Amino acid sequence: xxxxxxxxxxxxxxxxxxxxxxxxxxxxxxxxxxxxxxxxxxxxxxxxxxxxxxxxxxxxxxxxxxxxxxxxxxxxxxxxxxxxxxxxxxxxxxxxxxxxxxxxxxxxxxxxxxxxxxxxxxxxxxxxxxxxxxxxxxxxxxxxxxxxxxxxxxxxxxxxxxxxxxxxxxxxxxxxxxxxxxxxxxxxxxxxxxxxxxxxxxxxxxxxxxxxxxxxxxxxxxxxxxxxxxxxxxxxxxxxxxxxxxxxxxxxxxxxxxxxxxxxxxxxxxxxxxxxxxxxxxxxxxxxxxxxxxxxxxxxxxxxxxxxxxxxxxxxxxxxxxxxxxxxxxxxxxxxxxxxxxxxxxxxxxxxxxxxxxxxxxxxxxxxxxxxxxxxxxxxxxxxxxxxxxxxxxxxxxxxxxxxxxxxxxxxxxxxx
Amino acid sequence: xxxxxxxxxxxxxxxxxxxxxxxxxxxxxxxxxxxxxxxxxxxxxxxxxxxxxxxxxxxxxxxxxxxxxxxxxxxxxxxxxxxxxxxxxxxxxxxxxxxxxxxxxxxxxxxxxxxxxxxxxxxxxxxxxxxxxxxxxxxxxxxxxxxxxxxxxxxxxxxxxxxxxxxxxxxxxxxxxxxxxxxxxxxxxxxxxxxxxxxxxxxxxxxxxxxxxxxxxxxxxxxxxxxxxxxxxxxxxxxxxxxxxxxxxxxxxxxxxxxxxxxxxxxxxxxxxxxxxxxxxxxxxxxxxxxxxxxxxxxxxxxxxxxxxxxxxxxxxxxxxxxxxxxxxxxxxxxxxxxxxxxxxxxxxxxxxxxxxxxxxxxxxxxxxxxxxxxxxxxxxxxxxxxxxxxxxxxxxxxxxxxxxxxxxxxxxxxxx
Numbered sequence: 001x002x003x004x005x006x007x008x009x010x011x012x013x014x015x016x017x018x019x020x021x022x023x024x025x026x027x028x029x030x031x032x033x034x035x036x037x038x039x040x041x042x043x044x045x046x047x048x049x050x051x052x053x054x055x056x057x058x059x060x061x062x063x064x065x066x067x068x069x070x071x072x073x074x075x076x077x078x079x080x081x082x083x084x085x086x087x088x089x090x091x092x093x094x095x096x097x098x099x100x101x102x103x104x105x106x107x108x109x110x111x112x113x114x115x116x117x118x119x120x121x122x123x124x125x126x127x128x129x130x131x132x133x134x135x136x137x138x139x140x141x142x143x144x145x146x147x148x149x150x151x152x153x154x155x156x157x158x159x160x161x162x163x164x165x166x167x168x169x170x171x172x173x174x175x176x177x178x179x180x181x182x183x184x185x186x187x188x189x190x191x192x193x194x195x196x197x198x199x200x201x202x203x204x205x206x207x208x209x210x211x212x213x214x215x216x217x218x219x220x221x222x223x224x225x226x227x228x229x230x231x232x233x234x235x236x237x238x239x240x241x242x243x244x245x246x247x248x249x250x251x252x253x254x255x256x257x258x259x260x261x262x263x264x265x266x267x268x269x270x271x272x273x274x275x276x277x278x279x280x281x282x283x284x285x286x287x288x289x290x291x292x293x294x295x296x297x298x299x300x301x302x303x304x305x306x307x308x309x310x311x312x313x314x315x316x317x318x319x320x321x322x323x324x325x326x327x328x329x330x331x332x333x334x335x336x337x338x339x340x341x342x343x344x345x346x347x348x349x350x351x352x353x354x355x356x357x358x359x360x361x362x363x364x365x366x367x368x369x370x371x372x373x374x375x376x377x378x379x380x381x382x383x384x385x386x387x388x389x390x391x392x393x394x395x396x397x398x399x400x401x402x403x404x405x406x407x408x409x410x411x412x413x414x415x416x417x
Numbered sequence: 418x419x420x421x422x423x424x425x426x427x428x429x430x431x432x433x434x435x436x437x438x439x440x441x442x443x444x445x446x447x448x449x450x451x452x453x454x455x456x457x458x459x460x461x462x463x464x465x466x467x468x469x470x471x472x473x474x475x476x477x478x479x480x481x482x483x484x485x486x487x488x489x490x491x492x493x494x495x496x497x498x499x500x501x502x503x504x505x506x507x508x509x510x511x512x513x514x515x516x517x518x519x520x521x522x523x524x525x526x527x528x529x530x531x532x533x534x535x536x537x538x539x540x541x542x543x544x545x546x547x548x549x550x551x552x553x554x555x556x557x558x559x560x561x562x563x564x565x566x567x568x569x570x571x572x573x574x575x576x577x578x579x580x581x582x583x584x585x586x587x588x589x590x591x592x593x594x595x596x597x598x599x600x601x602x603x604x605x606x607x608x609x610x611x612x613x614x615x616x617x618x619x620x621x622x623x624x625x626x627x628x629x630x631x632x633x634x635x636x637x638x639x640x641x642x643x644x645x646x647x648x649x650x651x652x653x654x655x656x657x658x659x660x661x662x663x664x665x666x667x668x669x670x671x672x673x674x675x676x677x678x679x680x681x682x683x684x685x686x687x688x689x690x691x692x693x694x695x696x697x698x699x700x701x702x703x704x705x706x707x708x709x710x711x712x713x714x715x716x717x718x719x720x721x722x723x724x725x726x727x728x729x730x731x732x733x734x735x736x737x738x739x740x741x742x743x744x745x746x747x748x749x750x751x752x753x754x755x756x757x758x759x760x761x762x763x764x765x766x767x768x769x770x771x772x773x774x775x776x777x778x779x780x781x782x783x784x785x786x787x788x789x790x791x792x793x794x795x796x797x798x799x800x801x802x803x804x805x806x807x808x809x810x811x812x813x814x815x816x817x818x819x820x821x822x823x824x825x826x827x828x829x830x831x832x833x834x
Contacts, residue, residue: 123540124582129664150662155605156597160664161578161671165541165755166629175630177752180573180701188572190701190751212583212673213592213832239752245567247546247577248665254578255752256629284597284607334607335594335656335672338582415630 001400004090005098006037013394013403014038016090019083020262020404021068021227024114032063032071035262035405036090039108046107054081067121068226068263072207072341076223079207083267116261118169119229120205120342125167125257126332127201127233127346128159130323132277134351137363154281157323157331159348163254167344170260170407176385176414177255179239192414193236196383199349200300200359200391202318203231203259204325206343213336218288221329224339227263230298230391230407231346234258237362237382259344260391260407268402269294272395274319283327286334290326295319296395296404298350300359305386306376313372314364316350316357385413418817421507422515425454430811430820433507436500437679437821438485438644441531449480449488452679452822453507456525463524471498484538485643485680489624489758493640496624500684533678535586536646537622537759542584542674543749544618544650544763545576547740549694551768554780571698574740574748576765580671584761587677587824593802593831594672596656609831610653613800616766617717617776617808619735620648620676621742623760630753635705638746641756644680647715647808647824648763651675654779654799676761677808677824685819686711689812691736700744703751707743712736713812713821715767717776722803723793730789731781733767733774802830 004016014020014035023032024040031044046052047063056078062071071079088094097103129135132149135158139148152158168174176196182188207226210216216224233253240252276293283289296318301310323331328345349359358364361382365371371379383389390408394401421433431437431452440449441457448461460480463469469480473495479488488496506514514520546552549566552575556565569575585591593613599605624643627633633641650670657669693710700706713735718727740748745762766776775781778799782788788796800806807825811818 124580127664152599152605152659152662155599156660158660158664158667160667161580163541163578163754164581165757165760168629175753178632179752180748182569182572187698188569188701190703212585213829215595236752242569243573243575244663244665245569246661246665247544247575248661248663250575250577251748251752251754254754281604284605286607331597331668335596335653335668336592337580337668337671340582343582412630 002087003092004036005092006090008037010399011401012037013405015402016087017400018264018268018402019086020264021119022262023067023117023119025117026109026114030066030117032065032068034086035111038111040111040114041086041090042107042109052085054085056081067342068119069121069342072120072226075208079226079265080267083265116169119261119263122164122167122342122344123340124343125162125164125346126159127162127348128157128323128328129348130157130321130328131349131351131359132322133320133353134349134359134363137351137358141367157328159328160248162257162346166254167257167259170258170409172258173410173412174234174256175412177236177239177251178414179236179251180242181238182242188242193238194382195237196411197235197237197361198383198389199233199235200298200314200316201231201233201350202296202347203229203344205229205263206339206345207341209340209343210333210338212338215336216329216333218286218290218326218330221326222266222290222292224329225266225325227265228269229263230260230393230404232258232389232391232407232409233346233349258407258409260405262405264402264404269395271397271400272296276319276324277322279322286330287327290324292324292326293319293321294395296393299392301390301392302374302380303388304374304376304378304384306378307374310390311375314356314358316352316359318347318350320352321347321350383411385411387411419504420509421453422509423454423507427816428818429454430822432819433504434817435681435685435819436503437681438536439679440484440534440536442534443526443531447483447534449482449485451503452528455528457528457531458503458507459524459526469502471502473498484759485536486538486759489537489643492625496643496682497684500682533586536678536680539581539584539759539761540757541760542579542581542763543576544579544765545574545740545745546765547574547738547745548766548768548776549739550737550770551766551776551780554768554775558784574745576745577665579674579763583671584674584676587675587826589675590827590829591651591673591675592829594653594656594668595831596653596668597659598655599659605659610655611799612654613828614652614654614778615800615806616650616652617715617731617733618648618650618767619764620646620761622646622680623756623762624758626757626760627750627755629755632753633746633750635703635707635743635747638743639683639707639709641746642683642742644682645686646680647677647810647821649675649806649808649824649826650763650766675824675826677822679822681819681821686812688814688817689713693736693741694739696739703747704744707741709741709743710736710738711812713810716809718807718809719791719797720805721791721793721795721801723795724791727807728792731773731775733769733776735764735767737769738764738767800828802828804828
């Protein structure tokens with residue numbers, strides 16, 4: 001394995017092998033970069049200086065942008081060429097940057113000096129429901145403990161169109177939403193949600209899209225995907241419960257969705273590829289299993305206003321997901337629906353098989369029956385004002401470890417209106 | 418009432434009072450214009466020549482664009498100022514353009530010479546379900562003939578997030594979608610839809626948005642809306658039926674949505690404002706009725722490959738809608754969801770009280786029980802390949818008549834894949 005002249009310690013989330021892409025602000029200027037060690041390598045400046053020597057990008061200004069979308073649209077061979085170029089540039093055996101302290105000072109900016117922005121312009125956001133453990137838990141809680149899965153669930157990666165405009169980058173505070181609630185037999189009221197939840201998800205970022213009317217085949221599907229972010233799907237369960245029949249979740253979901261700022265590339269994830277659960281019945285041919293799940297650990301943490309540090313409340317793994325990203329892309333486009341660069345496909349809540357690996361408060365507390373006890377002596381069933389939630393992910397295999405950074409947000413009180 | 422020097426005949430869809438906005442291509446160049454008589458007035462050129470003398474636009478280039486979004490973002494006072502300026506410029510008593518044949522030849526382009534494009538970039542698309550007649554029909558057909566409306570229906574304008582990328586301008590052909598179908602007790606299959614339907618809708622176009630976390634109050638809601646287009650919501654009923662539980666419509670809907678190219682402004686619609694149906698129970702305060710329905714006639718027409726002319730199969734009116742656009746905007750944002758310029762809020766299927774005013778084939782044929790007999794001797798339950806559908810709308814009051822143009826599309830056969 002290659003190593004960088006930056007002498008990155010083992011276990012650092014951003015080794016040479018990772019190189020996740022992000023958009024950052026530094027001294028008032030927005031640029032694109034990759035994370036390496038505790039730095040960001042400024043690709044906008046690298047391109048501007050003519051030092052980004054990648055043939056496929058000749059004459060293009062894909063990093064003189066405020067989002068990754070233009071780079072995404074260049075396609076997989078180009079993404080891979082840039083990755084190879086950057087790995088080589090940062091390699092301990094390459095002298096160009098290694099031996100040029102002045103250039104390093106320009107191009108490598110300490111992450112402590114930057115503010116991360118939305119990595120992509122999200123034109124379309126789709127949220128799936130692809131964890132069999134999550135769908136089973138929700139079915140047991142609200143429908144039928146004996147037959148918790150709906151008849152379509154094992155045949156199609158169930159999903160719905162979400163609200164792209166409400167996707168925000170990690171650190172953006174989320175106001176407690178108001179909405180219409182129906183409590184027991186009382187008439188409906190308009191009030192702040194009393195059941196503020198969040199869901200552990202990953203968000204796959206579409207790199208290259210497809211034309212309306214032209215499906216992406218299951219074999220080609222993975223090549224359309226550029227990378228992955230963490231995603232916190234904030235949910236107001238009481239609003240959702242009253243509104244969702246028959247057209248699905250709407251205001252219970254679209255008041256805010258948090259993503260992590262660093263996009264980990266599919267290329268960097270390859271060593272962590274696993275087969276994923278067996279699918280029974282065998283999916284139809286257009287959804288034929290490609291075995292591209294990934295072994296990615298996810299940790300959900302909470303910090304109330306009385307706590308000094310985050311406390312873990314769930315530890316799950318993406319590898320449990322029943323439907324994988326290739327199946328989701330093939331299904332999404334089988335009717336001709338057009339995906340576009342920067343679109344996000346949410347995995348749906350990632351729940352594992354054991355109660356400590358459930359991916360949402362509604363499952364972790366079993367619909368409120370079991371409050372979560374915090375180190376501060378507090379209890380939580382749902383989120384209180386000023387609670388902060390953080391999602392942290394890491395993929396590990398032998399000595400190789402790549403991190404996703406963090407997706408976090410704090411719950412603000414509802415405004416009066 | 419003002420009249421134009423163009424001597425527009427009574428009953429013409431585009432009189433001086435209408436002035437709908439659109440984006441068109443002429444001789445390879447994309448420009449913005451308003452329809453007047455059989456012409457389009459080129460606003461891009463008007464602005465370029467410095468002849469668009471509107472104080473609020475001073476120094477701005479809102480029409481040197483390929484969509485209306487920049488103009489929408491200027492806000493209602495500016496929209497109204499531009500409307501007043503254009504009405505005056507085209508008035509029979511104003512000489513500037515009237516007496517300048519050379520300028521007329523430059524600025525007024527025959528509509529026969531242009532190709533219409535998407536009027537806006539649609540960042541977000543939401544589809545409501547606001548016709549009580551439609552919701553009742555669907556409830557009777559599929560749920561409970563005695564209690565067809567779901568418990569939430571009279572309390573909230575039920576809606577869902579749709580897929581913005583699949584919205585296309587009138588004239589774009591729509592491929593018959595493939596998808597997963599479940600017929601009776603058979604195992605699911607992947608096949609072209611056998612139940613290709615369309616729905617009569619209007620699409621309200623958001624002019625000015627709101628910040629995430631900041632609701633739009635019911636009193637301010639209408640001022641955020643710029644105008645209206647016609648909308649054909651193509652639907653694959655068999656795909657929809659199998660996929661939609663529990664997260665709502667997805668691939669049954671997002672393979673194409675047709676809108677008309679001319680955006681009729683809310684200002685032009687004011688004379689046609691009506692109170693709309695009484696709402697019982699009275700909505701919660703945040704949805705307090707503003708009585709801003711509109712009397713707009715809508716005609717749905719079909720033309721098969723064996724027919725020479727369109728034949729009407731439904732005639733309905735927007736005034737029947739139970740929930741109005743102000744209520745939809747207030748509801749959409751009550752949780753803090755952010756609307757943006759160019760977003761489209763679909764009304765949902767517009768069905769009237771009588772069977773000849775139902776807004777979809779599934780209602781018109783009562784789920785296939787009553788085939789539609791065409792002048793060609795053919796019958797239709799759902800759409801066949803190469804069928805064309807057209808939606809035409811017109812608002813009339815005394816001598817005043819404003820048209821919406823047409824929204825039409827032809828069904829292409831499904832591709833093999």
